[in-house]
Amino acid sequence: MEAAIEIKQLVKTYKSKIGDINVVDHIDLEVGKGEIFGFLGPNGAGKTTTIKILLGIIYADGGDARVLGREVGDMAIHKKIAYLPEKPYYYEHMTGIEILRFYASLFKIKDEAKLKGLLERVNLANDGHKTISQYSKGMQQRIGLAQSLINDPELLFLDEPTGGLDPIAHIEIRDLILNMREEGKTVFISSHELSDVERICDRVAIINKGRIASQGRLEDLLKGGRYEITASGVPEGLAKSIQEPDTLVSFKDGRLIVDMPDTTSPNAVIEGILAAKGSVISVIPRRKRLEDLFVETVRQKNEEEKAGGRK
Amino acid sequence: MSVILSIASTTLGEAIRRRVLLVILLIALGSLIIAPGLSVLQPRGQQAAITSLTMGIIQMTSALIAIVLTVYMIPNEIERRTIYTILCKPVQRWQFVVGKYLGAVAALGMMIFFMTLVLIFVTSLNSGFDIARVQELVKGPFMYFWQMAILSAVAMMFSTFVTPLVNFFLSSGIFIAGTVFSSVFQSFMENRGTNELTKTLASAVQYIIPNFALYNVQNPIINPGQEIVNEFGYYLQSVGYALLYVVGLLVVAILIFDRREV
Incomplete structure (x- = not known):
């Protein structure tokens, strides 16, 4: 399978008073085109840092990262990718359709019918004229997904896409992500909502303290009920x-x-x-659940580290 | 260019809705309206006193707006994560910085424009509408706009690497130094008795810190007897000086922001 994301020995170090900390510590990862890939880990494990490196927002200190066959940082990638950050903020004085117009203008897209189509797709067709300040959390997340689909991206990075949403909004977002798979898009999801990941992802990687603790196909990882x-x-x-x-x-x-x-x-x-x-x-x-695997993996890695000291 | 304009227009839309700026503007507009009443206490001619006071109000308010508006410009985008949804699109960092700056300057220009309208209204109410007088009066706010364009660029440059609070004091300090001490540095450079080291230092400071005093043209406006020699040339040169500094400061801002991890 052709790779949408290839990461080899990626390192990101931050300086602190107690010395250098490897937030991302020599990770290797490959995500195939058309896959829905779950990137899991406890808070501070290095998930968002890895995504930011892949988006070219921050810079790696070592290793190699390629997105859609190109080196990270190449502006050509940005025309084919999208990112939905965790708890995003959109300019509150703008309406839903104005937000989409703004993001579309960054791609020099002026297709008004396309923007209205996106509003329909995320079930906001009747709320496009409302300002973002009038939107509920779920609606804001949906307008976020709509803005991420403006350029019809090949690859989407979604950071906690269902975090903090009520059950209905949760299901709506989950269904939208599943539709993306049907369209052949590659989706890279960082999430704590393990039940969602279990339902929608093809493969997952668990990152703990900057290192990949486990990765593989869900059906293989969850074997052993x-x-x-x-x-x-x-x-x-x-x-x-x-x-x-x-x-x-x-x-x-x-x-x-x-x-x-x-x-x-x-x-x-x-x-x-x-x-x-x-x-x-x-x-x-x-059946073995992803939650069991996650807790088991993280605990085991932490215990190994305690027992042997970090290598 | 369309990317820069999109970012600028969104920034403008957000800036003119910021409550703190609107409060500052409202206080300034209120002060401009009541200024003629306060001038009764002034021993100087009433017209001169009103003009002096209103020009001072416009300049101080513009400086405050320029700093408050710009110091939060980039830190807010990072804190609210808006920057991620923008920079992951085909937007270069320099386009983002220039767009934010132009949006801030447009908002500032709009606010100075409103204050100028109120200034004209109050002056006309006090001494009758006189087109020649209005033409003289608007020269002040016009020059303040360019002065504040430089100040905004200073604050924008600092906002790429310091916190808003530190930026507030740094930018204010540079504005005060460039306004008040500019003539002091100039006299150091021109005084024959000054030693070479002091002259070199004064000269360096003079080049690094923008000469904000260039734009304080209120004296000829307040006192019609005074004149600027070759007025058009002076204004043209001052605008050119502002553009040069703005471009220089934005280049530094872009160079810093380009490597910054957000």
Whole structure:
């Protein structure tokens, strides 16, 4: 797959009183054209810094970054990309349509029908004449998305696009992003809304303290779901006979709880319970969630760092 | 050019809606209206006193507006993240700086224009409408506009690397130094008794700090007996001097802002 973003050994260092801090620490990343890519990490992990480097707003101290096949900083890239920052501000005295006219003028676009079409696309057709100060948070986010689509970009950088929105606005923005995939656009999303990322992204990377802690296809990263089997009326001795690998067996309030990987069939355990005259209350398949992966990855990396000192 | 004009017109639209500037302008307009009443207390001729006072009000208000307007221009864009949505589009940083500056100067020009209208109205109300007198009066605000264009460029240059508060004091300090001490530096340079080192330093300061005093043409306006020799040439030279400084300061601003991480 042709790459929309290629990052090799990217470094960004800030000076502080305690010495130099690598906010972005030798990261490697590749995002294919047409992908929706999730860029995740705790606050201060280096997500926004990486995006700003890719946009040419700040400069890297080392490594190489290319966007749409060109070196970052090349003005030709700016005609094909778009950026929606976290909690953006738009000139409040302007109306929705005036905001779009302003951003369109930066591309020398004067197509009024296109701007009205964009307002329709983000469900603001009837609110284009209202000033931004009259817009709700969700409407401001939608006008933000509309301004980012003015140049029909090949690649969009969205920083927390659904952050702080109510559930309806949340779904609307999510659907708009999914539509972008259908149009073949590449979307690079930095977000804390892991449920959204899980639903819309093809691949993700988790960045922690400036380093990539994990990256890959979501379906690969989220492999390894589990079954939770709950049974009653089972003698405690049965627990010892359950010998399946990577399986946790416990008793709680007289109930047997078996937590086992979904790579092993639960039939043998269920048959054992029934043979011991027990009753199976439930068998719940638990898919691994992105949230679990995120917390697990970040914790593990932090523990490794504590144990070995940062390399 | 259209990119610069778009940024300038948006900046103008925002600037003329800034409450703090409108309050300053309203106070100035109010002061201009009540100025004739205050002049009763002046021992000098009433007309001269009114003109002197109103010119002073326009100049001080313009300076305050120029500084307050410009010191926040770039820091606000960064703080509110508007700059990111602009710079990620095909907009060069120099276009952004020039657009912001032109927007600020346009807003400043508009505000000076309003004050001039009130000045003409108040003067005419006090001593009758006289077109020749009006022509004399507008020379003051005209020159203040160029003076403030330089001051805005100074504040714009500082706004690319210092905080608004520091910028406020730096720009104010340079305005005061360029207005009050310009003649002092000049006398150092021309006095035969001054040693070479002092002359060189005075000369350097004279070139670095713009000579804002050039634009204080109120004396011939207040006292019709005084005249500027070759008036047209003087105004032309002063405008050229302003343009030269503005371009120089914007080039420095662009060079700093170009490498700045926002």
